[in-house]
Amino acid sequence: MSNAENGLLKFITCGSVDDGKSTLIGHILYDSKLLYADQEQALILDSQVGSRGGAIDYSLLLDGLMAEREQGITIDVAYRYFTTDRRSFIVADTPGHEEYTRNMAVGASFADLAVILVDASLGVLVQTRRHARICALMGIRYFVFAVNKMDLIGYDQKRFAKISGDIGMLKAELGLQDAVIIPVSATEGDNVTWYSDKMPWYQGDTLLAHLETVDVSGNVPETGFYMPVQRVCRPDHSFRGFQGQIEAGKVAVCDMVTALPSGEIALVKSIHIGDKEAESAVLGQPATIQLDREVDVSRGCVLTRNTELKIAKAFSATLLWMDDQRLVPGKEYWIKLGTKLLPAIVTGISHKVDVNDGTLLPADSIVKNEIVRCEIVLSEPAILDEFRLHKTLGELILIDRVSHATAACGVIETTDEQKQDSVFLSDGSGKLQINLFDQFYYHPDIHTILRHSPSPAAYAKGDTLPLRGEGFNYPFDFDLVSDSDFANIRDGIFIGFGPRESRYPLLDASGIEVDAPRDFGKYHKVMIWEKKREAEAMEDL
Structure with missing residues (x-):
């Protein structure tokens, strides 16, 4: 079976500090016979001065920095490339310590799958949750929760079931659709590369077997073609090409593309991949694209087709x-x-x-x-x-x-044109986005008035509006300008969209009185940012 059969898998190991991430990957490399003889001998010798009484310390294969070995923790992201008979892999071993969360996020940005380790003796910790949330934020859709150090709890099935329940709640909270849970021991090798007879109650795949077979091609492909322009290539007066990596779709000679933000349209005259001319280029390839006419394109522009960027x-x-x-x-x-x-x-x-x-x-x-x-x-x-x-x-x-x-x-x-996390008024027949309840602060350090928007909310017909706040003070009766009709607020209640009543103030969606443009601050007041923070600090004390 070819190692290209299931394609390249880029994955990350993450979790709390000392959960065994480096040890786990080191054990995979060692058991899979993916080390050179001198590497294996160096590992055995280095392990003699470690903390495991002379037993092999597999984490030393990943933790290469002197500070990492002294402290027994991972600090920098370690990338390793390896292959098995069934697949090729690139793995990023990331630090678990909170201080190095930024390093972990860098590793997560490249991965298709995350292996999140959980210490069986400690359960799901805060840093475990943070890393899972960051991986989801970075767009990772495939997860493996490896419950490690099963040897320290005597391979207890009930303890594993309890941790699995906590992980299940985390999966539901983050909306993870493709996630499996595997009990392992990174130091002893149980369920890492071979099935463990110490956990007969577990019937699933080993960790390596799952990594070799998991299909990560289920990501919905992005629509259309686009290539952000990294560089304009002008080797001589006769050639002007735009270089970059294709991030979605494909492009071929004679395709019509649009240059953003100018909106100019042109035909693809030629495509070069490296120093070779090609008829087309696809997702992931670096390309040089020459157009049939001069257009306004520089670094930061985007060549696109059918994307609606x-x-x-x-x-x-x-x-x-x-x-x-x-x-x-x-x-x-x-x-x-x-x-x-x-x-x-x-x-x-x-x-x-x-x-x-x-x-x-x-x-x-x-x-x-x-x-x-x-x-x-x-x-x-x-x-x-x-x-x-x-x-x-x-x-x-x-x-x-x-x-x-x-x-x-x-x-x-x-984006600004599609933002939904705002405050709305709705009566079933119409909907109006409002900024009435924004608060304004003066920040003395930068000499600027800043706006702070409230949490998203939707007020239906009959709801009472919060018209009195720390930074605003509205009358209980007024009308709001809408696209079609007017939003009527009476006695502090939104009663729906209806006709304008001239005896009440008329406000726009930002709370500014339409008939009195000079009275911008009539219903708002600006607060001093620093005083507010000091008052909150005193309350905490």
Whole structure:
């Protein structure tokens, strides 16, 4: 059976610190006879000075840094390439310590499948949940939960069943569709590469057998063709080609493509892959595309066909915050979208996510390793899309403009034109998005007034509206401008869409009185950001 039969599998090992990730992969390499003789001898000699009484320490095959060996933990991501008779693999062994969560996220960004280890003696921990959530955030759809160290609990089936129940709740919470649970012992080799007679109650595949046979081709292919332009190639005056990697679909000579953001249309004149001319190029291939006429294309532009990519300046995103400095709305960053790098501002924080249970929590600022939903505005419109539709143009990183360190990675949830996490009024016959309950803060550090939007909500006919708040104060009777009719609020209750009554104030969807444009602050007040935070800190004490 050819090792290409099931295709290349890129996977990641992750979980809490000391769950046995490096040991597990090391054992696969060792048992599968995938080491050179000198590597095997070096492993045996290095293990003599380890903490296992001379027994082979398989983690040493992955943990190569001196600091890793001294502390007995993984710090950097270790990539290994290996093959078996049935498949080829690239594995990223990632750190479990919370301090190195950013390194784990880097490994997750390349993988098709995640092997999440759970210590059988400890169960599902906070860092296990965080890593599972990050893997799901990065678009990984296939999971293996390896319940490790079964030897330490005497291969107890009841304990395994209890942990499986906790994992089942985590799977339901994250909406994981393709996930299996396997009991293993990475140090002893049980159910890693061979079936263990110590767990006869387990009837599933070994870990390696599952990795060799799992089909990860079930991802829904992205629509159309697109290639972000990485470089414009001008070897001489007669040739102008656009270089990049094809991220979806295929392109052939004589195809008609559109250059975004200009919208200019041209035919593909020639395609080069490396130094060879080709009739077509497909997903994953780096290509140089020459068009039949001059168009306005530079680095950061996108060549596309039948994709319906969006050009937007604002969107909402879910981020994993990776910087030691807090995320505070109003600060500027560099943002990387595809091959485009441009300034951006995080204008507001919608909520952060409790990594334990997925609860959405209000937040004014975010600290390292927290997951947050926020609003981002770009300095100019850019080509992008929702991550679920087009992965490459839906993923992003934020870069600190002073230190040039990566501050966050994340994915686009909704663009400005399709945003759904807002406040709506609906009576069955119509629907109106409103920003009445946004609060405004003055941030003294950056001398800017910032807006903070409330959690998503929908108010139906007959609902009482929260017209009194810390940052706003509306009358109990007024009308709101709608596309067709007017939204009528009487005695603080939304009574539906109807005619305008002139005796009541008329407001637009942002809460500004239409007939009194100079009274912008009539129903709003600006609060001092720092005073608010100090008051909250005093309450906590």
